[in-house]
Amino acid sequence: MSVTASSPAKIILFGEHFVVYGEPALATAIDKRAYVSADLRSDERIYVSSADLGISGYFLNESFQADCGGPEARAKLEPVRIAAQRILNLAKKKGGVNVKVRSSIPVAAGLGSSAAVAAAAASSIGQLLGVEVSRDDIFQAALEAERFVHGTPSGIDPAIATYGGVLLYYKGKGHTCLKVEGDLPLVVGDTGIKRSTGEMVAQVRKMKKRYPSILNPLIKAGGRIALCAVEALKRGDLNTLGELMNINHAMLSAVGVSNEPLDRLVHAARRAGALGAKLTGAGGGGCIIALSHPEKLGQIVEEIEREGGKAFVARKTNLGVNIERP
């Protein structure tokens, strides 16, 4: 018997980077999902495979044996193993599961792919073993997996992967789920440029140290954007949300995390009729998001692709981690 669970990708709507300094960030789950199927093995090993990445391997205690992708595959499979292990420990079971990952979430693009995979893995294994696993258990499993990936993750990705919907997040104070009715029609545009979140965070920290009198009020202003956005979201006021995205993008540029490829996609989206557009996540590469009335989503996708990006339409989803009916 195999059990499949899925978990959503996330995008940060407002407040990335400023969240590091205690300001609120606003994130939403979107309708791109990671799917993880789990079934029992006859031995004690944990087998993890990712069809999309073309890698797989066997974990047993501290050892790893590659199946596809060689020893380098370990780093990418390890977070799944960590989440799986946590649930196996909860179930007081030593191992013996196959964990198969399929995902439509672009990886290393700031969309929370690894947290979604980890949350779905934790959920599917819990269900498979018939052990009672709460959403908080799944969140903790995904968070532990994220710690392996990011060192000190903000916790936004595991929270979105687990609970879905829109979250207002304060570092160290956790998240608040927001009841948001109505559609949030977005386009995600990927520059295709890989970047390191850690490096971008370090770069902002360095700038803040160098120009505290400039960066401190700027970061404060950044936090206010997320709070204004919450009000606009509650009203379903897309025009205001778009304008706030434009302001937020410029403020991320001010702290040095935008660049020409990101700005080009942002302008492409605006040119095609977006209500607003901004980089999302760490910056320095990765993705932008554009907010739009539904009828213009197609044009925005086209214009971003003409500018050299990869684009897809994304919509807010309230569905967090979920057991898929067979």
Add this chain to the structure above:
Amino acid sequence: MSVTASSPAKIILFGEHFVVYGEPALATAIDKRAYVSADLRSDERIYVSSADLGISGYFLNESFQADCGGPEARAKLEPVRIAAQRILNLAKKKGGVNVKVRSSIPVAAGLGSSAAVAAAAASSIGQLLGVEVSRDDIFQAALEAERFVHGTPSGIDPAIATYGGVLLYYKGKGHTCLKVEGDLPLVVGDTGIKRSTGEMVAQVRKMKKRYPSILNPLIKAGGRIALCAVEALKRGDLNTLGELMNINHAMLSAVGVSNEPLDRLVHAARRAGALGAKLTGAGGGGCIIALSHPEKLGQIVEEIEREGGKAFVARKTNLGVNIERP
């Protein structure tokens, strides 16, 4: 006998728009100048001509008679007449001068062309009439001319046109001349897009009213940039000045006054090796400036022109309004 005076163009280095809300702005005179020659007429009329604009006409009391350019020419010639009139009044003379303008300053590009012409006109007429005209008289004459053009001008343009050099300016509190040694190698890139300063200022005011919790700390941060820049200028620290320009550009984007053409020129300059680049002046069109080590100025000019802008090298000058030796 004809007397010629010249006056420099200005660029705002830091703090445009934020200066409206009490924050400091930093501006410099550059080595593009307006030249005005004055000679006596046998009647009481004031004849003003601009070879570059191809317009000219006669003023007598409140009447205007076009020579070239038709009645529309009046609005462009009137500021020169106002400055001239002020000096004629000082000299207790009723009129009777020819005022001929030649200028290498692009017009309506935020470079203070009209103030430079007015200051040079005031100076040349004072000298022609042999009346003692102080620099403050010239500043006041240029300021009065600016009031005709802009309604409520900041006073930066007349101050730079008169005194030259680098000025730190607070609205309503006047300016401080800064002693700045060393070169400040800049490229000015013109989008060629005309914009209205008044409209851009009104647009920012509207945004501030709409999002006070965001814009107030942002404007404060904007003011800090000019103060950090003063310190860097005194040290001759071009790298820091460049970085501050990048931050300033992004903060002007945040208040909504940048756009795609400006961003394109800014990125072109950075791509070609500028230490930093920003829009200068009101935004929405007009010019950008880029700071550079001297050896890269040529590349930056080329890259801006490749991107569709018009570009020229500009250097700080300490020479304010000046009587040209014949």
